[in-house]
């Protein structure tokens with residue numbers, strides 16, 4: 160029998176952070192919960208009572224499996240460079256840290272190529288056996304379903320193949336402890352009986368996955384210019400959506416207002432797609448991107464010989480959008496002469512190409528957009544008042560992303576799927592902590608900024624892995640100074656870490672710890688203008704602690 164010793168678990172403990180001020184507990188990037196075993200016992204009872212023992216076992220096994228798979232990533236992250244056995248025992252060590260049982264290794268044999276695997280552990284005081292016994296008394300079958308799911312999920316993710324754990328004895332049946340054995344699924348004679356509880360690799364799941372992939376591909380390949388769906392369910396967003404869908408059946412000119420990046424062009428396209436004009440062209444022009452001297456010929460067209468360089472007649476955007484929709488983005492940037500012409504086109508419903516004598520009837524719905532305050536531009540004399548009134552008949556304000564944080568999860572979901580297809584990559588999703596950070600961010604660049612951030616995340620995330628916070632916000636991680644870590648004695652302590660380059664600089668300077676401390680104390684007292692209580696706060700200590708240190712320095 161091999162003796163297996165667990166490595167020191169400080170690395171795993173440091174992943175566990177308590178942020179009581181925010182109401183969060185984090186295990187690395189995963190949000191965790193402290194639950195009452197008694198409540199889990201109740202849930203079990205209800206589940207078994209309502210869906211039956213088989214279904215309840217299946218649900219709990221899969222729940223454990225999902226949590227095991229999440230923890231397997233932590234092994235990769237924390238002990239990647241070490242001995243494979245050290246990395247593997249992250250599982251029993253985490254299982255202990257998470258309060259599931261005391262896990263005693265009995266035998267562990269495997270190779271990283273995944274050719275062989277055998278593991279045997281004892282669980283002392285397994286919470287699940289205890290919870291089951293609380294509800295049902297002693298039973299005759301093993302019941303640690305969730306924990307078995309966890310061990311199997313973790314190990315399968317770790318080994319890259321389906322490893323199935325089974326309880327060969329369980330404390331709930333009156334044994335002293337639970338004994339679990341893990342082997343590749345196909346090595347179990349009763350694998351077919353056990354597999355349905357996991358369904359990790361079920362045909363149905365695979366088919367659904369494939370169908371989703373095909374749908375996504377079909378969507379991007381078959382109709383690359385089809386309107387991307389507008390996503391959101393917040394009331395401000397739905398209000399804007401409702402306004403444009405009501406405008407769709409009319410030919411009214413629409414003015415889209417909102418900050419940069421909120422998706423004005425997307426709204427304009429959606430309006431076009433919902434209207435009777437949907438089979439005619441949608442033409443988009445960014446007024447700010449065109450030089451002043453070209454803007455009129457671009458919009459209204461030009462006749463040959465109208466000016467030097469006009470070698471051929473050319474239709475403008477208005478003519479190209481005939482029957483359809485013309486989207487004028489950043490309309491506030493139009494120079495005054497072009498504004499005068501635009502107003503005339505809107506009033507007469509006809510255009511005149513540059514250098515042309517005749518007029519042409521056009522039938523175009525105009526959708527204009529701006530992120531500047533047009534009313535201010537009118538007062539400043541840079542925008543025509545009459546054109547402003549003409550455009551402002553049907554204004555629609557698109558809310559900035561920070562005013563609808565509840566829409567972020569749905570947007571993230573859709574964007575991650577889009578980037579999966581675009582970059583030919585499978586992504587498991589986004590970590591809880593990364594999602595939390597996305598919701599806290601103020602998004603000055605709105606949905607466009609979210610797209611950029613997620614695209615980078617999708618590229619940096621590992622294949623089949625989660626997008627984590629470090630993949631999203633490079634070099635600008637949100638401050639985690641409010642978090643607390645678990646000490647070796649099991650007590651919470653502030654998890655404030657000085658920046659690594661500061662530590663390196665202190666070490667490189669050769670200054671003694673004592674001298675450094677003295678400097679630090681003096682600086683804090685100076686900065687607090689001699690107020691010791693304030694200085695103590697700056698240093699993250701109490702006033703008596705600071706007094707003690709100052710006295711020690713003086714003595």
Ligand SMILES: [Zn+2]
Pocket residue numbers: 285288301302303326328329330331337
């Ligand atoms: Zn058990």
